[in-house]
Amino acid sequence: MFNEIPIVDLDELGLHYLGKPWESTVDRVAKELHSAFSTVGFVYLKNHGIEQQKVDNVFRASRSFFQLPDAIKDGYRCGQPDNESDGYTGKDQEILDDSSLHEIRESYDIASPDGVYPDKHAPEFRKTIKELAPELRELTIRLLKCMALALEEDFFSSRHQYMFHGADKNRTIFRSLYYPTLADTDIQPGVVRCGAHSDYGAITLLLQDDMGGLEVFSRGEWIPATPIRGTILINLGDLMQFWTSDRYVATVHRVLVPEEEIRRRSPRQSIAFFVHADNGVMISPLDGSNKHSPVEALAYLKSRISATYK
Numbered sequence: 001m002f003n004e005i006p007i008v009d010l011d012e013l014g015l016h017y018l019g020k021p022w023e024s025t026v027d028r029v030a031k032e033l034h035s036a037f038s039t040v041g042f043v044y045l046k047n048h049g050i051e052q053q054k055v056d057n058v059f060r061a062s063r064s065f066f067q068l069p070d071a072i073k074d075g076y077r078c079g080q081p082d083n084e085s086d087g088y089t090g091k092d093q094e095i096l097d098d099s100s101l102h103e104i105r106e107s108y109d110i111a112s113p114d115g116v117y118p119d120k121h122a123p124e125f126r127k128t129i130k131e132l133a134p135e136l137r138e139l140t141i142r143l144l145k146c147m148a149l150a151l152e153e154d155f156f157s158s159r160h161q162y163m164f165h166g167a168d169k170n171r172t173i174f175r176s177l178y179y180p181t182l183a184d185t186d187i188q189p190g191v192v193r194c195g196a197h198s199d200y201g202a203i204t205l206l207l208q209d210d211m212g213g214l215e216v217f218s219r220g221e222w223i224p225a226t227p228i229r230g231t232i233l234i235n236l237g238d239l240m241q242f243w244t245s246d247r248y249v250a251t252v253h254r255v256l257v258p259e260e261e262i263r264r265r266s267p268r269q270s271i272a273f274f275v276h277a278d279n280g281v282m283i284s285p286l287d288g289s290n291k292h293s294p295v296e297a298l299a300y301l302k303s304r305i306s307a308t309y310k
Helices: 023-037 052-066 070-076 124-150 238-243 297-308
Strands: 007-009 042-046 087-089 106-110 173-179 194-197 203-208 214-218 221-224 232-236 253-255 268-275
Touching (some): 007 023, 023 042, 023 124, 052 268, 070 087, 106 124, 124 173, 124 203, 124 268
Parallel strands (some): 007 042
Antiparallel strands (some): 042 232, 106 173, 173 268, 194 253, 214 221, 214 253
């Protein structure tokens, strides 16, 4: 298919490779990422070096939290005055598409290894995230360097120095997502798992389970981002589109309610590593054009959050 999501083999750029990667590998990956981000806006990564077991461990530990009674989960709500970035978001609390009647989704956000974790009620949650999140951060650094090479700009990694080091420096978020079973839910028009939206930051690393439902809007049509076990799905956010003067586009995507009844009887899970530039970084087109007005990274994020959280 012409309009499909490509797969990029990181090979020596994966975390499993301890030596210095061949220059030819770096050039190839940079060109393949550039091609994907200039067209469909999404790409699968294989041979990234992150063990599937670490991903499965986060799914298991976070599922134990999401299956707790609402009264307990509500005690960890995100967005409190003393805890703006970390914590739990319940169904319909975040509406990403104004046309959605309901968005059946729960999540838990963490901004640093020392963030707010539900240790009392999900003791493995902290341990599993602290094992996986640093590897996602390191992989992100390698991707940003490849992207900078493709754009002939040695720029991005220096603007993301404090990823997952705390919301006071950088609002990169490790988000565990849970889409509860819809077996007893009245499915009607306007009910989705996640409404159509673009991400807010620079790039997003997404790890899916095998349930499916994610769709990407590319060249005028919705195409499925079918889960491929062992891969990480990468897409761009608004800030990267601003930086690149629309050479790269923050592709709109959504998660629909699967039609098959058997899938409605099972929850869906995913992990998103939302990468943001450091607080205070000004985002303006690298080519000097006026396609987008300069915006401060944290201010832009807060404006998008205030428009979607109910």
